[in-house]
Amino acid sequence: MEKILSHKNDTIRTSLCQLNGDLAQEAVQSFRNITGYMGDRSTTKGAVDHSLKLLNNMLLAPEDLRDEVYCQIIKQTTKNPSVDSNIKGWELLAILAGSFPPGEELKPYVMHHCAAEHGRRHSNPKVRDYAVYVLHRIKKVCRLGPRREIPTPVEIEATRRLLPLNVRVSFLDDRYITLPVDSWSTAKELEGRCAKMLGIKDGTPFALYEVSTEEEERVLEPEERILDLVAYWTRLETDERTRKGKMANIEEFRFVYKVRLFLDVPDDDVAGVHLMYIQATHDVVDARYPCTDNDSITLAALQVQEEHGDYPGPLGPNPLTGKVSKYIAKKYLEEKGEDVLEDSITKLYQKLTGYSKREARLSYLDYVKAWKIYGSAYFFAEPQSNREFPSAVVLAINSKGILVVDPDTKDYLAEYTYNNVVTWGHSQNSFVVVTGNITRRVKVYFRTEQGKEMNSIVRAYVEKLMARSEAGDT
Known part of the structure; x- marks a missing residue:
C-alpha cells in the first residue's frame, strides 16, 4: 500500500481509485499529464500546456475522476526524491485547488497532506509555502464550488508564483485602477476594494459592470467570480480571432465601476460625490436625458469650471476651443454648430468665476437631480x-x-x-x-x-x- 501511495516515474496502467472502464482510461491519461507537468517523464509539451489539458478534462468531469486526480498528485508529492519534481507537483496541486474541490470524503485527506507537509521539519521551504497556499485554496473551493471556466495561462502563471493577478477596473471618465484578485475573488469583493481604494464612505450606490466595445453592459452578480469572467472573455476572443482572423475587429470586454443606484450621497463623501458627478456628466453628454438648449449650456459651463477652474480671460487660451464635443451631446452640437455653442457656453463660464471644483460638482448634481428622469x-x-x-x-x-x-x-x-x-x-x-x-x-x-x-x-x-x-x- 505504501508503494502504491508513493511517487513513481512510470505511468500507471489503471486508476488508483475504483473507477469504471472509461473513467479508468481517462485516469491513466490524467496521470500522464501530471507526470508530464512535473517532469517525471520526457515530453514535448510545456508545463502550462499539460495543466491546461488536465483542467480542460476535469471541468465537466464527475467527482470520482476529480478525486482520482487529487489522489494521483498526492501520490506524486509523497516521498518524491526529486526536489524540482516535488515542487512542480505542489504547483499543480495549487492550480487544481483553484479550479475544483475534492469530494467531501477525500477533503480531510487532502487537508492532512497539506498540513503534514507544512509541519515537516526538513520540508523544502518552497514546498511548505505551497502547502499553506493549497490549504487556503482548498477551504475556499470547497465553500464556493467548482469554477465555470478554465483558468487562463496568465492566472496559472500567477498561481505558480503564489501571486495574485491584477485586473483593471475602469471609470466613465477613462481613468482606471488596478486591483489584485485571486481565483475566488467575487464581484462583491472587488466592489469593496474599489470603494476602499477610492475612499468612498458608502459603496451602496455603486457596482461593477461588464461593458463591451459594442456598448452592451450588464451589472455583475455579487457572487460572480472575477477570473471566471476574464477566462470567459479570453475564450470568446480566441474563438473570434480563430474564426475572423488575428487582425479582425472583435468585441472586447472590461470592468467598469459606476453608479447603479442613484441615492443621495452626503456632501462630505468627496469620492462618492465625484463618482456621482462623473456619472451625471457622462449621461448628459451621452444624451441619456432629454435636455433643453439652456440645460445643455448651463451644465457644460459648470463642467468646464469644475475641470479647468476660472475663465482665463480674453488673452488666455479658452479650454472650450476645439473641445465643445466633450461637454455637449452630439445632437445639440449638430443642431447649433460648435462656434455658436462655444460662444454661449463661454459667456456663462465667465460668470462662474470663483466657483471651486467642489461647488461646481455639487451645482451640476443639484441641477440634474431636479429632473424627473434623473438617475433612470x-x-x-x-x-x-x-x-x-x-x-x-x-x-x-x-x-x-x-x-x-x-x-x-x-x-x-x-x-x-x-x-x-x-x-x-x-x-x-x-x-x-x-x-x-x-x-x-x-x-x-x-x-x-x-x-x-x-x-x-x-x-x-x-x-x-x-x-x-x-x-x-x-
Whole structure:
C-alpha cells in the first residue's frame, strides 16, 4: 500500500481509485499529464500546456475522476526524491485547488497532506509555502464550488508564483485602477476594494459592470467570480480571432465601476460625490436625458469650471476651443454648430468665476437631480394586454419610481411612484407592477428579458425608502 501511495516515474496502467472502464482510461491519461507537468517523464509539451489539458478534462468531469486526480498528485508529492519534481507537483496541486474541490470524503485527506507537509521539519521551504497556499485554496473551493471556466495561462502563471493577478477596473471618465484578485475573488469583493481604494464612505450606490466595445453592459452578480469572467472573455476572443482572423475587429470586454443606484450621497463623501458627478456628466453628454438648449449650456459651463477652474480671460487660451464635443451631446452640437455653442457656453463660464471644483460638482448634481428622469436605468419592454401603451415602451426606473416612456416621442405615458406601488415581481421573461390600494389594485404586465435586474433595482430603492421612513419615525 505504501508503494502504491508513493511517487513513481512510470505511468500507471489503471486508476488508483475504483473507477469504471472509461473513467479508468481517462485516469491513466490524467496521470500522464501530471507526470508530464512535473517532469517525471520526457515530453514535448510545456508545463502550462499539460495543466491546461488536465483542467480542460476535469471541468465537466464527475467527482470520482476529480478525486482520482487529487489522489494521483498526492501520490506524486509523497516521498518524491526529486526536489524540482516535488515542487512542480505542489504547483499543480495549487492550480487544481483553484479550479475544483475534492469530494467531501477525500477533503480531510487532502487537508492532512497539506498540513503534514507544512509541519515537516526538513520540508523544502518552497514546498511548505505551497502547502499553506493549497490549504487556503482548498477551504475556499470547497465553500464556493467548482469554477465555470478554465483558468487562463496568465492566472496559472500567477498561481505558480503564489501571486495574485491584477485586473483593471475602469471609470466613465477613462481613468482606471488596478486591483489584485485571486481565483475566488467575487464581484462583491472587488466592489469593496474599489470603494476602499477610492475612499468612498458608502459603496451602496455603486457596482461593477461588464461593458463591451459594442456598448452592451450588464451589472455583475455579487457572487460572480472575477477570473471566471476574464477566462470567459479570453475564450470568446480566441474563438473570434480563430474564426475572423488575428487582425479582425472583435468585441472586447472590461470592468467598469459606476453608479447603479442613484441615492443621495452626503456632501462630505468627496469620492462618492465625484463618482456621482462623473456619472451625471457622462449621461448628459451621452444624451441619456432629454435636455433643453439652456440645460445643455448651463451644465457644460459648470463642467468646464469644475475641470479647468476660472475663465482665463480674453488673452488666455479658452479650454472650450476645439473641445465643445466633450461637454455637449452630439445632437445639440449638430443642431447649433460648435462656434455658436462655444460662444454661449463661454459667456456663462465667465460668470462662474470663483466657483471651486467642489461647488461646481455639487451645482451640476443639484441641477440634474431636479429632473424627473434623473438617475433612470432604461429597459425596453412590451406591454401586455394594455391598449393605453404602444407595442413597445421604455421603462425608466429611478429612485422616485417607474416611468413608462414612449421610445419615439420621449413622452411620459405613465408614472408609478413607489408610494403607489403595492408590489412588483418578475419572471424569466416578464416584469409586473401592481399599483393602487387595499380596495382596488391594477396589475400592469411587461414582456422583457431583463425582469431580474429591474426587480433588483426597484427592491433596492424601496428598501432604502423604507429604511429612511423607519429612521424618521424613530
